[in-house]
Amino acid sequence: MIERKTVRKLFWVWEFEKEERWLNLMAQSGWLLEKVGLCTYHFVACTPGEYTIRLEMHNHDDAYIGFMQETGAEYIGRMVQWIFFRKKTVDGEFDIFSDIDSKINHLDKIGKMLGGIGGVNLLLGLVNSMTPAHTGWINLLCATLLMYALGRIHGKKEALEEKRLLTE
Numbered sequence: 641m642i643e644r645k646t647v648r649k650l651f652w653v654w655e656f657e658k659e660e661r662w663l664n665l666m667a668q669s670g671w672l673l674e675k676v677g678l679c680t681y682h683f684v685a686c687t688p689g690e691y692t693i694r695l696e697m698h699n700h701d702d703a704y705i706g707f708m709q710e711t712g713a714e715y716i717g718r719m720v721q722w723i724f725f726r727k728k729t730v731d732g733e734f735d736i737f738s739d740i741d742s743k744i745n746h747l748d749k750i751g752k753m754l755g756g757i758g759g760v761n762l763l764l765g766l767v768n769s770m771t772p773a774h775t776g777w778i779n780l781l782c783a784t785l786l787m788y789a790l791g792r793i794h795g796k797k798e799a800l801e802e803k804r805l806l807t808e
Contacts, residue, residue: 643685645671650679653750654792656695656722663693667726676717676724691726692734697750698723721753740804747797751790758786 647666651659663673663681672686673693694713698704698721705715705723712731716724727734737743761783769776 644674645683647681647683648679649681652792653754653789654796656697656750660693660695663695663724667691667693673716673724673726676719676722678719689729692729693724693726694734694736695722695724696736696746697721697753740800740807744797744800744804747793747800751793751797754786754790754793758783758790761786 649662651662666673666681666683667686668689670686670688671683672691673681674684675682693716700718708725709715711727713725713727713734716726718724725734725736737746761779765776765779765781765783767776768774768779
């Protein structure tokens with residue numbers, strides 16, 4: 641019988657690197673990500689260190705998934721806009737982002753998504769604050785959190801841009 645376990649854990653959008661590190665620590669400990677859901681991770685027992693896990697924010701794109709599978713990566717699943725892959729460590733290093741520019745582009749995608757959703761929440765919060773129910777505070781709270789996330793992503797992007805300047 642195959643041993644399985646489920647872990648419920650919350651990662652903020654700006655913590656995607658922390659989430660990836662945690663998933664790889666789980667794989668190093670003999671727990672391979674098998675399926676992913678909203679704050680829910682399903683693992684199956686494996687040989688410790690057999691796989692490397694990677695994730696990225698990416699629209700649903702069957703051609704991209706096919707491309708990744710051609711490189712030897714296995715598609716695990718997706719959670720909203722986040723897509724998860726795994727690859728056997730014996731196949732060599734597994735990195736979705738090949739250079740600093742691709743990492744910056746990834747952060748740009750995340751930033752645009754956060755800015756768009758944050759802007760909509762800000763607008764809804766202002767409109768809903770003028771209604772008799774005064775429910776706009778919920779949207780304003782969401783907008784504040786999303787703008788904080790945008791700031792964290794922007795900080796990561798600036799650090800990469802500075803690193804790029806130093807390496808040129």
